Amino acid sequence: xxVVSQHPSWVICKSGTSVKIECRSLDFQATTMFWYRQFPxxxxxxxxxxxxxxxxxxxxGVEKDKFLINxxxxxxxxxxxxxxHPEDSSFYICSAESFRGGTDTQYFGxxxxxxxx
Amino acid sequence: xxxxTQPTSMxxxxxxxxxxxxxxxxxSGNEYVYWYRQIHSQGPQYIIHGLKNNETNEMxxxxxxxxxKSSTLILPxxxxxxxxxxxxIVRFNQAGTALIFGKGTTLSVSS
Numbered sequence: 001x002x003v004v005s006q007h008p009s010w011v012i013c014k015s016g017t018s019v020k021i022e023c024r025s026l027d028f029q030a031t032t033m034f035w036y037r038q039f040p041x042x043x044x045x046x047x048x049x050x051x052x053x054x055x056x057x058x059x060x061g062v063e064k065d066k067f068l069i070n071x072x073x074x075x076x077x078x079x080x081x082x083x084x085h086p087e088d089s090s091f092y093i094c095s096a097e098s099f100r101g102g103t104d105t106q107y108f109g110x111x112x113x114x115x116x117x
Numbered sequence: 118x119x120x121x122t123q124p125t126s127m128x129x130x131x132x133x134x135x136x137x138x139x140x141x142x143x144x145s146g147n148e149y150v151y152w153y154r155q156i157h158s159q160g161p162q163y164i165i166h167g168l169k170n171n172e173t174n175e176m177x178x179x180x181x182x183x184x185x186k187s188s189t190l191i192l193p194x195x196x197x198x199x200x201x202x203x204x205x206i207v208r209f210n211q212a213g214t215a216l217i218f219g220k221g222t223t224l225s226v227s228s
Contacts, residue, residue: 002163032213043204044161044218051213093160095216103149103210108160 003027004096006109013084014117021079021112023094029074030096034106035067038091050077084116121205126223129199135192137222139205142186149210150181152190154201155221161204164190168210195226 003026013019023033031052036044048058048069056069066088068080077096081088091113095106122140129135141150151166165172165179167188172179178191192199204221208214 004160006160034215036218043220044155046215046217049213049215091158095161097212099212103166104212104214105151105163105166106216107163108153111158111160113158 002098002105002107004094004107004109006092006094006112008112009110010113010115012115012117015085016083018080018082019084019114021081021092021094021114023077023079023096023109025075025096025098025107028096028098030077030098031074032097033071033077034095034097035069035077035079036093036095038093038111044093047079081114084114086116089114089116121207121219123203123205123219123222125220126225129192129195129224129226131196131226131228132194135195135199135224135226137190137192137203137205137224138187139190140187141205141207144185144207145209147209148207150179150185150188151206151208151216152177152179153204153206153216154199154224155204156198156201161218164203195224197226197228200224200226 005024007022033050035047047062048056050056050071052071058064071077093111095108152164153161155161167179181188202221
């Protein structure tokens, strides 16, 4: 159990276009999902916290108008990178929070590699 | 969240136990210790977590010292597929609290 999927697994786009990444919890409901990005040879950096039915909370330095997050259901959150530029090229990873056995555990998707030309 | 300190890298022979240490000397009473690992170009994988008692599951064992200032993740019989970056993270057991990743330990398992 506790499977999280992401789509697409990789995407290449031209500078100035928008890209949407989907994150789904397949076998559990997640009130909260998180979005991270990871640059080569670096650790994961939290971008935003997404709560179902409400606005996302963004970390300092993350542009909310550039990285649009929608969490419309308990199993789906989307991240849209608007007007992408080469510096947005990165590995984007989502996680979904599952409450089991009295504690919260986050399960991660496989990641989406974005390359902006 | 409390910070953790982990060695940058460790080596382990295949079939031997891998013991990965983590220091979290400023951990507070209601913070849990979580372990994740990330194999190259994949999303992090949950391994185990605990509060103060030792924990074991099908993947690993977690040993937390009595004062909770440090812990050790034990992979009892390491295989080549266990080569990954291992992250030790402390986190409040509160819904909506994100995991904050440090640099982790790169474990290299060799034959």
